[in-house]
Amino acid sequence: MQTIVSLKRKGLLTEQQVLAAYRFYRNPNAFVIAPTLYRVLHDAILQDEPLEAMEKRRGWPARSAKAIVGLTLHALQEMNATHQEIDEDAATARETVEYLSADDVRDLIPLMERFGFSQREARLFRILQRSVDRSIGKDALLARLYADRPDDPPDHKILDVYVSKIRKKLEGSPYQIRTEHGVGFCLVERAPDPSDRALSWYVQHVYEGRSYREIAGSSGVHASSVMRSVHRTAETHDPDALEQAARELLARGA
Structure with missing residues (x-):
């Protein structure tokens, strides 16, 4: 599956095509497919033959193998009627593909x-x-x-x-x-600490509508310092955790 995973990461295959490739990898004999196309998938998926080597051996034009493999996998998607599942539902197959290819x-x-x-x-x-x-x-x-x-x-x-x-x-x-x-x-x-000054500035600016300059004036710092702190707080914390911490801080001040 190395060749297929590589094509997926380059954005040259859809998730459905990768799922079709994985099903072929698990049980290649479950598909009724023309011998020539079967051989293409066999070499690309089971043998992990590099696409350049496949092109050279078969006399194909340069950079054509990825298109041929992609088209063959697309055809495989359309052949669900001839494919016999092997104790595996679509969700399990999808999870396995995600595991193999890590993240997009x-x-x-x-x-x-x-x-x-x-x-x-x-x-x-x-x-x-x-x-x-x-x-x-x-x-x-x-x-x-x-x-x-x-x-x-x-x-x-x-x-x-x-x-x-x-x-x-x-x-x-x-x-x-x-x-x-x-x-x-x-x-x-680590969840945001309601006692952090950075969180206090974030709440004052986002929830209370105070300007950076106003917050800086009451804190004895430059407005640019407040602005950077607010942006960093928003970017580095999970939104739900940040909202919860902000509401706790607001409740304390109420």
């Missing part, structure tokens, strides 16, 4: 922009975030982080390197990665 790049871009993560760092953070407050073993993390390299994953030590880099970029945010010795890693999220 489009879901990672906001994290990359927010924290300055590299794509691989953002993917690791997202995997941990989906299981916040729960430990994830290094084997499971490595398998998901390098789903595009199932036969050649790096050593576990690469996780320590990524976690060290991520921790530095999370400084000042409500997130913290905790090392669970002998197990793996766990992402914990």
